[in-house]
Amino acid sequence: MNVSMRERRAVAELIASAALLLTLAVSFPAQAHVGQDDIAGGLVVGFLHPIFGFDHVVAMVAVGIWGAQLGRPAIWVLPVTFPLVMALGGVLGILGVPIPGVEIGVAASAIVLGAMIAFAVRPPLVVSGLIVAVFAIFHGYAHGAELPESASAVSYAFGFVVATGMLHAIGILIGTIKRWSWGPALLRVAGALIALVGVWFLLPHLTGG
Amino acid sequence: MNSRQVHVVSRIVTGAIALVAASQVYAHGATPGSNAFFSGLLHPLTALEHILPLIAIGMLAGQRGLIAGQGLLVAFPIAFASGALIGAALAPELSAVNAGTALVAGGLVALAFALPRTLLYVIVVAVGAIHGMSNGGAIGQALAPFIAGATLAATLVFAYAFGVTHYALTRTTTWMPVAVRAIGSWIAAFGILTLALAFVVQSPTASVAATSISPWV
Numbered sequence: 001m002n003v004s005m006r007e008r009r010a011v012a013e014l015i016a017s018a019a020l021l022l023t024l025a026v027s028f029p030a031q032a033h034v035g036q037d038d039i040a041g042g043l044v045v046g047f048l049h050p051i052f053g054f055d056h057v058v059a060m061v062a063v064g065i066w067g068a069q070l071g072r073p074a075i076w077v078l079p080v081t082f083p084l085v086m087a088l089g090g091v092l093g094i095l096g097v098p099i100p101g102v103e104i105g106v107a108a109s110a111i112v113l114g115a116m117i118a119f120a121v122r123p124p125l126v127v128s129g130l131i132v133a134v135f136a137i138f139h140g141y142a143h144g145a146e147l148p149e150s151a152s153a154v155s156y157a158f159g160f161v162v163a164t165g166m167l168h169a170i171g172i173l174i175g176t177i178k179r180w181s182w183g184p185a186l187l188r189v190a191g192a193l194i195a196l197v198g199v200w201f202l203l204p205h206l207t208g209g
Numbered sequence: 210m211n212s213r214q215v216h217v218v219s220r221i222v223t224g225a226i227a228l229v230a231a232s233q234v235y236a237h238g239a240t241p242g243s244n245a246f247f248s249g250l251l252h253p254l255t256a257l258e259h260i261l262p263l264i265a266i267g268m269l270a271g272q273r274g275l276i277a278g279q280g281l282l283v284a285f286p287i288a289f290a291s292g293a294l295i296g297a298a299l300a301p302e303l304s305a306v307n308a309g310t311a312l313v314a315g316g317l318v319a320l321a322f323a324l325p326r327t328l329l330y331v332i333v334v335a336v337g338a339i340h341g342m343s344n345g346g347a348i349g350q351a352l353a354p355f356i357a358g359a360t361l362a363a364t365l366v367f368a369y370a371f372g373v374t375h376y377a378l379t380r381t382t383t384w385m386p387v388a389v390r391a392i393g394s395w396i397a398a399f400g401i402l403t404l405a406l407a408f409v410v411q412s413p414t415a416s417v418a419a420t421s422i423s424p425w426v
Binding site: 039043075076079080081082083084086087088090091094095144153154155157158161162165 | 391401404
């Protein structure tokens with residue numbers, strides 16, 4: 001991807017203004033809309049849900065970095081298809097369909113995606129898309145299964161979708177350092193670190209703790 | 210969009226939101242009907258299931274370009290206001306339909322189809338009428354000022370998304386079309402999740418677990 005310095009700054013500022021907008025939207029006094037709960041509260045809880053789970057954070061940033069590492073067309077396809085597949089996982093979570101080992105799946109996603117980045121694996125687009133889609137189901141399920149009881153579930157849903165998209169954007173932004181001579185190596189180190197975080201989150205499940 | 214233009218756009222949006230927020234505080238009915246007008250004005254803005262599909266159809270029109278979609282600036286408010294009149298009479302339950310419009314409109318933005326102009330008009334008018342109906346169904350006050358307020362707010366949201374998307378896509382930045390499509394996919398994902406919620410949330414057994422936020426470990 002040929003992203004100039006100026007464009008990268010623009011992306012960063014877009015993210016900043018989106019965050020500002022979200023803050024403003026959240027600071028709206030929750031208007032009593034017929035049949036609705038706390039809208040602003042739902043947005044906050046939903047937005048924070050992926051961010052307060054460090055396993056989610058590293059895996060979603062990994063999706064962005066891997067996309068940037070793969071370049072076109074993966075970098076175009078991932079941010080557009082991921083939210084839709086994640087929503088399907090979220091529906092399974094909302095419906096309470098039992099999926100075993102969701103937490104293991106989330107931790108495994110960090111390990112696998114981190115390893116892909118660390119070894120700079122370049123599978124065909126279909127394969128990378130499928131890998132990411134399977135993990136999108138797990139992440140969506142984890143968010144959908146923990147609907148807030150006190151706040152609006154509807155705005156919670158949008159909150160976690162937006163937060164996940166922002167984490168992808170951050171990953172893509174980090175991935176743009178690949179244009180510098182030491183960039184690709186640094187990205188691979190970052191991938192190894194992400195995989196290690198995934199192992200850290202997986203360990204308690206393996207030891208039964 | 211370069212960084213200065215992003216600055217300008219974000220300032221305009223921030224200012225607009227501050228204005229709307231301020232109107233809440235000062236809506237004390239100096240003129241007869243103004244209370245109904247302001248509650249109509251806020252009604253589409255304070256529910257994500259209204260504002261997101263409206264943004265999505267604006268983006269859909271913006272992807273097609275200002276010239277192709279200019280007639281929508283007239284057709285949309287007419288459709289919305291007519292829908293609100295019908296909704297005031299029938300008070301239909303449209304939660305699932307609203308979610309469906311988010312899925313369809315957001316999904317089309319994500320796919321970035323070059324829609325035939327007629328189809329674009331049909332979609333925008335249909336979504337406008339549906340949201341007009343569900344807003345109209347909530348009228349508990351003076352009919353005309355409420356519909357005027359709701360139509361004004363919905364049209365501003367639609368027109369702003371339309372204009373910003375068109376403007377963003379005429380920039381030379383390579384990632385902008387993808388950013389537009391990604392936002393479309395967020396709205397479509399919201400539609401999918403809200404559809405599920407519309408069918409599930411009524412039953413008390415549905416909420417599986419209370420939110421347990423564990424900070425970072």
